[in-house]
Amino acid sequence: MQKPTPLPTHVLPTVDFLQAVNLLPTVVLSANQVRLEPLTLQHEAGLRQAVQDGELWKMLVTTAPAPEDVAHYIQAAANTRMAFAVIDETTGDVVGTTAFYQPDAAIRRVFIGYTWYRQSAWRTRINTACKYLLLAHAFETLGCRVVNWETDALNTRSQAALERLGAKKDGVLRCHKIRKDGTVRDTVVYSMLREEWAGVKAALAQKLGL
Known part of the structure; x- marks a missing residue:
């Protein structure tokens, strides 16, 4: 059997991936008056207000909790992902949350998800700025080779946003996860490679006026 060809050393990141991932609970990112800071119980009241804007917990395809479950949601996030509160710096309000999860040191991969906004x-600058900040951190600080997203097959709004971003659709995982109502969902998987980041970064920076 032919051995796989190793990647050239010049494309391998020099950062310590796991060390950089372990620092995520202390990382604060900001651009275009949007700030991402580690999600804690100090954000409970703001996140509860955010989830009530649009009654997001009633949407089948989101991970948004009911208002009375926000504290538990924040505590659970601390054990399963590297979650951020999304702050609109023009008002100081918590407008949502997003996260890195499932870091893979061997591949140098991380997923972005658990994202929802009031x-x-x-369709404001909020999501554009968040994606810019998260992708820049993933590729330029964590040294990722690839970033992935998973979306409910019914969440066509999220899929359209990822495609506008420049992510590539990899395929569909059938009968992949259980929704909050107990039904089984298919999952649409997207990815972005490090080699694709420069073009995406330029487009996002132009949109944000950076």
């Missing part, structure tokens, strides 16, 4: 923040 309804009044949809």
Whole structure:
């Protein structure tokens, strides 16, 4: 059997991936008056207000909790992912949350997900700035080779946003996860490679006026 060809050393990141991942609970990122800071119980009241804007917990395809479950949601996030509160610096309000999860040191991969924003923040600079900050950190600080996203097959709004971003659709995982109502969902998987980041970064920076 032919042995796989190793990647050239010049494309391998020099950063310590796991060390950089372990620092994520202390990382604060900001651009275009949007700030991502580690999600803690100090954000509970703001996140509860955010989830009520549009009654997001009633949407089948989101991970948003009911208002009374926000504290538990934050505590659970601390054990399963590297979660951020999304702050609109023009108002100081918590407008949502997003996260890195499932870091893979061997591949140098991380997933971005558990993302939701108050309804009044949809299709604003908020999501554009968040994706810019997360992708820049993933590729330029963590040294990722690839970033992945998973979306419910019914969440066509999220899929359209990822395609506008420049992510590539990899395929569909059938009968992949259980929704909050107990039904089984298919998952659409997207990815972005390090080699694709420069073009995406330039487009995002132009949109944000950076």
